[in-house]
Amino acid sequence: MTASRRTFLGLLGLSAAATAGGPLLAGCSEKPTASGGAENLDKFANLLPARKELALNISPDIAGTPPVPSGYTKYPSTLIDAITGKPGTSGKEITAMTPVWGPAPPGIGQSAYLQAVNAELGVPVNFTTQDGNTYADKLNAMLGARDVPELLCVPGWEIAKIPRFSEAVKALFEDLTDHLKGDAVNAYPMLASYPTASWRHAVWNERLMAVPNPSDGPFPWALFTRKDLLEARGLAIPKSLDELLTMAKQVTDPAKNAWAFDDVFPMIQIYHKVPGSKFGWRLKADKTPEFKYETPEYRQALEVMAKIYKDGLVHPDIVASKGADAGLLFAQAGSIVFKQAGVGFWQGAQAEHQKVNPKLNIQPVPVFSATGGDPLMWRADEPISFTFIKKGAGKERVEELLRVINWCSAPVGSQEALLREYGVEGKHHTMTPNGPVKTDLAFKEIANQYFFISGRNPTIGPFPDTPNYVRDLLGWSNETVKYLEADPWEGLKVEMPDKFKAFAVPAEEKFTDVLRGRRPMSDVDSIVAEWKANGGEEARDLLAKALSEAGR
Amino acid sequence: MKRPRIPFRVRLQRDWQLLVMVAPGFLILLVFSYVPIAGNVIAFQDYNPYLGDNPLEAFLHSEWIGFGQFQLLFEDPAFWHALRNTLTITAFQLVFFFPLPILLAILLHSLLSSRVRGFIQTVVYLPHFFSWVLVITFFVQMLGGAGLLAQTMREADLQPWNIMTNPDTFILLVTAEAVWKDIGWGTIVFLAALSTIDQNLYEAAAADGAGRWRRLWHITLPGLRPVIVLLLILRLGDALSVGFEQFILQRDAVGREASEVLDTFVYYFSIATGNYGYGAAAGLFKAAIGLCLILAANKVAHRLGEQGIYAK
Numbered sequence: 128m129t130a131s132r133r134t135f136l137g138l139l140g141l142s143a144a145a146t147a148g149g150p151l152l153a154g155c156s157e158k159p160t161a162s163g164g165a166e167n168l169d170k171f172a173n174l175l176p177a178r179k180e181l182a183l184n185i186s187p188d189i190a191g192t193p194p195v196p197s198g199y200t201k202y203p204s205t206l207i208d209a210i211t212g213k214p215g216t217s218g219k220e221i222t223a224m225t226p227v228w229g230p231a232p233p234g235i236g237q238s239a240y241l242q243a244v245n246a247e248l249g250v251p252v253n254f255t256t257q258d259g260n261t262y263a264d265k266l267n268a269m270l271g272a273r274d275v276p277e278l279l280c281v282p283g284w285e286i287a288k289i290p291r292f293s294e295a296v297k298a299l300f301e302d303l304t305d306h307l308k309g310d311a312v313n314a315y316p317m318l319a320s321y322p323t324a325s326w327r328h329a330v331w332n333e334r335l336m337a338v339p340n341p342s343d344g345p346f347p348w349a350l351f352t353r354k355d356l357l358e359a360r361g362l363a364i365p366k367s368l369d370e371l372l373t374m375a376k377q378v379t380d381p382a383k384n385a386w387a388f389d390d391v392f393p394m395i396q397i398y399h400k401v402p403g404s405k406f407g408w409r410l411k412a413d414k415t416p417e418f419k420y421e422t423p424e425y426r427q428a429l430e431v432m433a434k435i436y437k438d439g440l441v442h443p444d445i446v447a448s449k450g451a452d453a454g455l456l457f458a459q460a461g462s463i464v465f466k467q468a469g470v471g472f473w474q475g476a477q478a479e480h481q482k483v484n485p486k487l488n489i490q491p492v493p494v495f496s497a498t499g500g501d502p503l504m505w506r507a508d509e510p511i512s513f514t515f516i517k518k519g520a521g522k523e524r525v526e527e528l529l530r531v532i533n534w535c536s537a538p539v540g541s542q543e544a545l546l547r548e549y550g551v552e553g554k555h556h557t558m559t560p561n562g563p564v565k566t567d568l569a570f571k572e573i574a575n576q577y578f579f580i581s582g583r584n585p586t587i588g589p590f591p592d593t594p595n596y597v598r599d600l601l602g603w604s605n606e607t608v609k610y611l612e613a614d615p616w617e618g619l620k621v622e623m624p625d626k627f628k629a630f631a632v633p634a635e636e637k638f639t640d641v642l643r644g645r646r647p648m649s650d651v652d653s654i655v656a657e658w659k660a661n662g663g664e665e666a667r668d669l670l671a672k673a674l675s676e677a678g679r
Numbered sequence: 680m681k682r683p684r685i686p687f688r689v690r691l692q693r694d695w696q697l698l699v700m701v702a703p704g705f706l707i708l709l710v711f712s713y714v715p716i717a718g719n720v721i722a723f724q725d726y727n728p729y730l731g732d733n734p735l736e737a738f739l740h741s742e743w744i745g746f747g748q749f750q751l752l753f754e755d756p757a758f759w760h761a762l763r764n765t766l767t768i769t770a771f772q773l774v775f776f777f778p779l780p781i782l783l784a785i786l787l788h789s790l791l792s793s794r795v796r797g798f799i800q801t802v803v804y805l806p807h808f809f810s811w812v813l814v815i816t817f818f819v820q821m822l823g824g825a826g827l828l829a830q831t832m833r834e835a836d837l838q839p840w841n842i843m844t845n846p847d848t849f850i851l852l853v854t855a856e857a858v859w860k861d862i863g864w865g866t867i868v869f870l871a872a873l874s875t876i877d878q879n880l881y882e883a884a885a886a887d888g889a890g891r892w893r894r895l896w897h898i899t900l901p902g903l904r905p906v907i908v909l910l911l912i913l914r915l916g917d918a919l920s921v922g923f924e925q926f927i928l929q930r931d932a933v934g935r936e937a938s939e940v941l942d943t944f945v946y947y948f949s950i951a952t953g954n955y956g957y958g959a960a961a962g963l964f965k966a967a968i969g970l971c972l973i974l975a976a977n978k979v980a981h982r983l984g985e986q987g988i989y990a991k
Binding site: 268272273288289290294295297298381382384386439442444446447448449450451462625628629632633636637639640643645 | 825
């Protein structure tokens with residue numbers, strides 16, 4: 128590449144500067160450095176809040192196999208007032224930022240939902256909602272500028288993409304340890320009900336720095352299908368990868384505007400049992416960490432997915448632009464028959480689009496093994512997100528903010544949760560014998576804003592507008608949970624080296640080139656070598672060290 | 680010839696209204712263009728935004744590493760790749776995009792009916808106000824694998840062309856998108872320049888027997904020349920910026936190889952990874968090249984007897 132740089136500078140008549148520049152640059156410079164680290168969360172038990180479960184007079188209808196939460200199929204008929212008194216006392220507006228997937232909901236001035244909840248809070252929360260798919264980019268810029276809102280939602284999976292995150296936490300956010308540790312948390316009874324395991328992940332630099340939003344399901348992805356479309360074609364939900372791929376060819380018919388898939392590469396990896404711990408690691412028999420790129424399973428998955436692209440089974444809009452809306456192509460248009468999504472996609476899509484298409488039936492495809500033996504499912508049972516409080520707000524303000532978070536954390540069976548999830552009766556929902564059913568306004572205005580600045584002891588449902596959902600989800604979850612991957616680094620918080628984080632996207636893009644047929648499969652070895660040289664080996668050493676320090 | 684010097688106070692008294700009018704614009708320039716220049720200091724630092732108690736202290740406390748970021752940058756094949764792509768696209772668009780608004784302006788100018796002209800102008804201006812997401816969605820709906828063209832071809836039992844996801848023809852695609860979006864907008868300046876050409880010249884030429892093409896060659900184009908040269912110089916100064924969103928949106932469709940330009944490089948290797956010093960170094964390099972190009976182009980313009988963007 129030096130050659131091309133010379134040619135280029137030569138074009139400008141600057142070749143003299145280029146030759147002089149080499150030693151000059153080397154002479155008075157140092158290359159920037161930075162690195163990661165690991166913390167053993169077992170050490171911080173004394174920082175965590177003491178758990179105290181809420182006494183609710185309702186119990187779940189369907190039990191989940193832990194870590195799958197239990198579910199409610201019926202909306203409780205009597206609701207309690209979980210919180211007496213208004214959490215807000217100052218009246219001073221609270222700024223907050225949360226992610227949203229899909230169209231952004233209207234702001235505080237135009238939203239009857241935000242106004243209603245804010246009235247109950249006694250203090251207005253003014254949300255900025257940002258596209259969830261590019262949330263990390265916004266976070267990076269915001270943290271780098273040290274310009275954060277009073278309540279900041281940071282999704283768990285984005286943290287891995289943010290360099291120097293623990294330094295940012297130290298510089299920008301309030302230390303909550305003394306507010307919440309031990310019995311101090313009793314001032315916030317909803318927070319005290321969170322599972323202790325989720326609090327462990329909210330420790331940075333050996334202090335409790337955030338309020339976790341405990342995970343309500345341990346799976347990062349699921350493959351969904353339109354069962355109604357399959358039935359119309361006389362097909363049933365596939366039971367193996369071969370069946371899925373055969374069916375994909377059957378349903379793909381461009382003349383009828385139908386394609387089998389959106390980008391389903393992570394699911395194809397899961398079917399091939401590619402490792403997924405800490406976003407792609409596992410231990411070899413000799414206890415050295417191994418990343419997914421290095422495994423034969425990943426190559427098989429790569430080949431299968433590349434063939435899916437080559438055979439034209441992925442919807443062309445998805446292939447052509449990041450601007451395409453796969454959710455609509457799947458749930459509304461039916462041009463995609465199998466779509467990969469986070470589990471949270473299911474209920475919202477079913478509820479919203481069944482209003483127009485009553486036959487709509489979104490169902491998950493069971494997880495299967497492409498290579499024989501038991502299947503494997505990646506694990507994502509760390510908190511969904513964390514709520515950070517901006518540093519320097521003062522003790523009283525921090526307490527007020529924690530009371531607001533506490534209010535937003537009220538569980539199912541409370542008036543607060545009804546308002547948070549279903550808005551105002553008559554405007555956002557109508558009451559039916561089964562419970563509240565959302566109106567169109569609700570789909571427009573309610574976008575989990577308050578959910579993302581709080582947390583709950585996880586439960587599933589109830590969802591009166593999709594009466595079969597909780598049963599279907601728990602059926603699928605209780606089956607899938609048997610195959611949950613074991614994480615060798617469970618309970619260790621690892622911050623990857625910056626070099627590794629910086630090369631994560633370029634490496635993924637190189638594999639995307641292979642997937643889309645722009646690079647041959649034979650290039651994989653060189654991409655892996657490049658990955659090793661660009662932080663891969665450092666990450667491996669860090670993970671190995673973290674394990675040996677934890678005595679595992 | 681030397682004009683008599685007017686004292687400052689007298690000039691102030693005479694011009695103060697003008698100065699007041701300029702003040703807001705100047706203030707914006709100062710706050711958003713000049714003050715941030717100081718931030719370029721991080722190109723020479725191992726910048727850590729979390730040092731100290733505020734952003735200013737972060738600048739002061741970050742470690743000084745001289746040209747380390749530049750050294751990394753110049754050793755990075757991805758950077759040279761992005762630079763090469765950017766220059767190729769600029770060169771291509773200079774030849775195949777830059778002249779088009781001139782042609783369209785001349786064409787519009789020759790229309791007699793002002794109503795027809797107004798209508799066409801409105802239609803061709805409109806896409807300029809669309810966002811890139813919309814423009815690309817429009818192209819996908821028309822030319823993509825599930826779009827109008829592909830479906831029509833399928834109905835006719837033809838194999839649809841691969842237009843939206845072919846890295847080899849990506850440069851044509853982005854240029855076509857840019858032309859569709861901005862050709863109308865680009866005509867505005869040229870139409871204004873055309874309206875200043877003396878109509879008598881055309882009449883005199885016609886009386887002397889000059890045909891349509893000779894009038895175009897000897898009157899219209901020379902009349903437009905200063906404006907063309909000015910815009911060409913400004914475009915050259917911007918040579919290393921060819922767009923951003925347009926490339927981000929289509930990145931997965933054609934791959935990094937074809938779509939990486941300097942601005943996306945800075946985004947992926949600096950903003951998205953929090954490696955600000957590195958991005959600042961790339962940005963500074965880009966600005967330096969842009970300045971060189973402007974100076975060089977201006978010099979050429981002076982040689983050709985044009986005024987350029989500033990007089991000598």
